[in-house]
Amino acid sequence: MLGLWIAVIALVGPFAAKLADVQHDKxxxxxxxxADSTQVAKIEEKLPGxxxxxxxxxxxxxxxxxxVDWETAAGQVAEITRQHELIGGAPKGIPSxxxxxxxxxxASNEPGAxxxxxxxxxxxxxxxxxGEGGLSVDVGGTGALATDSGAVYDSLGGPLLYTTVAVVAVLLILIYRSPVLWLVPLVVAGIADYMSMGVAYxxxxxxxxxxxxxxxxxxxxLVFGAGTDYALLLVSRYREELRRIERPYEAMVAALRGCGPAVLASSGTVAAGLLCLLAADLNSSRGMGPLGTIGVLCALIAMLTLLPAILVLVGRRVFWPLVPAFGSTPKQRRSxxxxxxxxxxxxxxxxxxxxAVLLGALALGSLNLPGPLKQEDSFVNKPEAVVAMETLAKAYPGRGSQPIDVITPQGRADETLAAVLGTPGVDSAEKGRTGDxxxxxxxxxxxxxxxxxxxxTIKSLRDELKGSYVGGDSAQQIDLEVTNARDTKIVVPLVLVSVMLILIGLLRSLVAPLLLVVAVVAVWGASLGIGGLVFEPLVGLKGTDPGLGLLSFVFLVALGVDYGIFLMHRMRxxxxxxxxxxxAALTALRTTGGVIASAGLVLAATFAVLTNMGLVQLVQLGFVIAVGVLLDTFLVRTYLVTSASVALGRKVWWPGVLSREPGPAEPAGSSGPAEPPRQPESLRAP
Structure with missing residues (x-):
């Protein structure tokens, strides 16, 4: 197995290095x-220059x-005009x-742009x-904003990876209390991430x-968060089997047999939920579905093949100083x-x-979420282009400072221009480039x-100009809001149905899967509510990303069901x-609580890394998912799912065989003569 992985790394290595070459943030x-705005952007790319x-x-x-300020400005603009080919020649200054x-x-469309x-x-x-001597000079506009946005996206890769690795390393050291063991799953997760980059390319x-x-x-x-979760579950079960089985290889076989089905079902729900994003019309959401699925599946494959191989090769000493001796019994303590x-x-x-009342009350906080996120509010630290836009907004109140782009068939240009100038809300308009x-x-x-x-004004232009496209920055924001609302109506039901089908197949029940799905949906609502109480009042974020609701739903439902799977699988x-x-319910909670709590902390911490990035949409997404995972781990799964299972009794397994009362001589779930109860294979706390 180790040799196979060496070959895989050698194969995907050249492709992994090329992923950055195909990454674009246009x-x-x-x-x-x-959308109209997308068609405008695509056509503009094909126009001359x-x-x-x-x-x-x-x-x-x-x-x-x-x-002197006027002379400085005029001189600098003249210098820019000499250096670059500007549309319309030297621009004229417009004073406030x-x-x-x-x-x-x-504006410029120099050849080869x-x-x-x-x-x-x-x-x-x-x-x-x-500027100097108290004169400030800022360069804004759509081109400058795109450059500043690209700089922020380019800065994500390194800091995101390093911060994620550091956070996971610290948590693993605290969880395992071993100077060596924490390094094994971390290295395997890094290899899985490398493989996912090659597959994504x-x-x-x-x-x-x-x-x-x-x-x-x-x-x-997802690679580091979900992968570390799977590693925690496998290592925990492997340590338990080492006390019962002498040879590490046989102990690992037993561990994989015991926790494998739950881990496979867990990754299946995440992959299925993410693939539902392929039904989205928003390019960023649709692209995230396959890449997220690749990350989860690469993490799953690595943790079920490479991690076991390394652990078996190293043997018991990897657990030093808390080595599980064959035949030993762990200390029993009330957890x-x-x-x-x-x-x-x-x-x-x-x-x-x-x-239920607490989650409902928290969900009401979503009514306090700030309005749609404006372009100038999408950065945590304001770049120069945003500062310029804010200055313009104050100095030129009630005046448009960025263009609305209209693309019209070449033969109807004059007719369209006249219609544009006659549209209510339009201040001025002029023809630019022509081509294709x-x-x-x-x-x-x-x-x-x-x-x-x-x-x-944009809506009026779209109503008036049939056969033309209306785009630009503001039109793009309108299209984002409309499309996200449309995508939510389509993707959310698909996610719920796909997750339910997987849970029904694993748990052989209708009630238990419904209970888990309702629980994670409640967690999602409460998490958004907490975001509403934090984003603007405490952090000062002035808008909500239009895609926050859909993406947080997909991730929280898919990832949150994971922990319910581990709990309900053990209960079964x-x-x-x-x-x-x-x-059964209380035993399942007692025996799985520690390892799932550890997994929840790791997953929440990895998504919390996003809150340290420079884009508001990533900050909000990371916060909501991290809070949701913690709510699910320490409140919903611990108290609500367990108490609901106790209250429902055997009905939680309806209509499966476990929902029926056993006969006087047979244990639950048996279809033949009574046998002595066996010790069930289960997940154990680390």
Whole structure:
């Protein structure tokens, strides 16, 4: 097995290194596939010179611009015009009414323009446009904002990986209390991540799957989070078997046989849930589905093949100093989960009702979520382009400072321009580039960007201009909100159905799967509610990412069901061995509580790493998922699922064989003569 993995690494190595080459964070990688704004962006890329790089130079002095400031601005703009080919030649400055600000719209479509050329152009302009002596100069506009966004996405890869590895390493050291053991699953997770990068590159080459900074980052999080969870479960069971079986190889076979079905079902729910994102119209969501699935499956394969091989080769000494000796018995002590289970078992209905009320109250916090996330609010630390936009908004209130892009058939350009100028809310418009059968028209609204007035203008343009496309930054935000609402209605039912089918197949019941699904949906609502209480009031985030609801639902339902699977699978084993329903539920909680709590902490910590990234959408997604995993681990699974199982008794397994009362001479789950109850194979706390 070890030799096979060496061959696999050698095979995927060259492809893994190429993943960064196909990773793009262009506008079209995040927009809806069928939206107007996406068509505009695609056509603009094909127009002569490629997509136009639009910028705004913003000169500002709080006390008012002086004559020297005007001369400085004019000289710098003239220098930029000499260095670069600008559309329309040297731009004219537009002063604000209060005399504090002067803006110069700048646009260029120099030959060969692409992402690298755009970034070079923006940086060249910023080198020239410098202020001094209290004069501030900021370069904003769509081109500058795209450059700043790309810089943030490019910075995600390294810090995200290093921070994730560090967090997982610290938690594993604390969990295992061994100077060596923690390193084994961490190295295996790193190899799984490397393999997932190679597979993701192959998928991109074969099917054109979108690879963005967001999707590749989440793939890494899933590899380390889910992979470490599987490792915790396997190592825990392996340690238990080493006390019972002398040879490590045979102990590992028994461990895989015992926890393998639950781990396979667990990864299956995550993979199925993520693949449902293929039904989304939003490119970023649809691309995240395959990449997330690749991450989970690579982690699963590595943890069920490479990890066992290494552990068997190293032997018992990997557990030093707490080596499980053959024939030894672990110290029996009353665990925290035993106490929790006892309280849930004494008053199951009271605990269930109290927990439901608490989750419902927390879910109400979602009503306090801030409104849609505006472009300028999507960064944790404001880049220069956002500072420029904020200055423009204050200095030019009620005036559009970024264009609405209209793409119209070339033969109807004059007719479309006239219709645009006659549309309510339009301040000005002019024709730009022409090519490939299309003409570009830049439109400025009378209202500020992403305001209600500008939104109404964009909708009016789309209603009036049949056969044309209306795009631009503000139109993209509108399309994102509409598409996310559409995707939610389609993807959510698919996720619920796919997860239910897997649970029904594993647990052979209808009630138990329904209980688990309802529990994780309640966790999702409560997590969003906590986000509503934290995002704006405590952290100061001024908007909510339109995709937060859908993505957090997919991840929390798929990942949250995992822990329910481990609990209910153990409960089913106890019931098959003859335990009464209440006893089976409490035993399952006591014996699985420690390892699942450890797994939950690791998974929550890995997603919490996203809260340290520079993009608000990643911060919000990481926070909601981390909080949801903790709620599921320490409240819902511990108290609510256990108390509901105790209250329902055998009905939790309806209509399976365990839902029926056994005869006087046969244990539960038996179909023949009574046999002495066997010791069930189970998951044990580390």
């Amino acid at each position: 506008v079209t990688d995040y927009l809806p596939a069928s 490629g997509e136009t790089t639009e910028m705004v130079l913003v000169y500002h002095r709080d006390g008012g611009l002086s004559a 009414k209060d005399g504090t600000t002067l803006m110069y719209p700048v 692409n992402e690298e050329q755009r970034d070079k152009l923006v940086n060249d302009v910023r080198e020239v446009a410098q 192959g998928l991109n080459q074969a099917f054109g799957t979108t690879v963005s900074g967001q999707s590749s980052g989440v793939m890494t999080i 925290l989960f035993s106490a929790m289970g006892s309280s849930a078992g004494r008053r199951p209905l009271t605990v269930l009702a109290s927990g 059968g299309w003409t570009e028209i830049s439109v400025f609204a009378k209202s500020a960007p992403q305001s209600a007035g500008e939104t109404a 084993e106890e019931s098959l061995a003859g335990a009464e329903p209440a006893t």
